[in-house]
Amino acid sequence: MRMLGRGLLGRCPICGQRRLFRLWFSLAERCPRCHLRFERIEGHWLGALGLNTIVSFAILFVVVVAGLVLSHPDYRMAPLIAAAVGTAVIVPLVFFPSSKTLWTAIDLCMRPLEPGEATSAGTSSSQQERRRPEDQQGARRVAELRNPMRSERSRGFRGE
Numbered sequence: 231m232r233m234l235g236r237g238l239l240g241r242c243p244i245c246g247q248r249r250l251f252r253l254w255f256s257l258a259e260r261c262p263r264c265h266l267r268f269e270r271i272e273g274h275w276l277g278a279l280g281l282n283t284i285v286s287f288a289i290l291f292v293v294v295v296a297g298l299v300l301s302h303p304d305y306r307m308a309p310l311i312a313a314a315v316g317t318a319v320i321v322p323l324v325f326f327p328s329s330k331t332l333w334t335a336i337d338l339c340m341r342p343l344e345p346g347e348a349t350s351a352g353t354s355s356s357q358q359e360r361r362r363p364e365d366q367q368g369a370r371r372v373a374e375l376r377n378p379m380r381s382e383r384s385r386g387f388r389g390e
């Protein structure tokens with residue numbers, strides 16, 4: 231939930247870093263603090279676009295319904311259309327940065343952070359430290375698996 235809140239505010243979902251955008255629209259490739267790559271997979275921003283579209287339509291729907299209710303019983307179409315068009319233009323622009331970081335946060339909820347994806351961000355750094363010995367053990371196992379092969383090969387060469 232914390233990640234979603236940060237994403238909604240246009241902040242890094244992992245460490246909460248602010249000021250990730252230049253000129254409102256261009257998101258930094260990586261977080262300057264925890265080095266999280268916001269575009270986690272190819273086509274990642276399609277999700278943000280979809281999210282923005284859904285939210286914009288939802289707000290547009292609310293504005294239109296509220297307009298109809300407020301202007302009841304004498305429906306005046308001109309202000310209603312103006313409000314709807316204004317909403318349809320402004321909301322996607324305003325929501326654009328948040329849609330990107332929020333989508334990254336949603337993505338992180340669905341596919342948790344992998345080791346090495348972000349650094350020195352509270353919990354993730356301790357997890358990485360814990361994983362290091364396991365990696366070393368894994369490397370040893372791989373070496374053990376390879377060594378018999380080598381020895382067999384060398385025996386074979388000797389036999390020839």
Ligand SMILES: [Zn+2]
Binds near residue numbers: 243244351
């Ligand atoms: Zn960060």
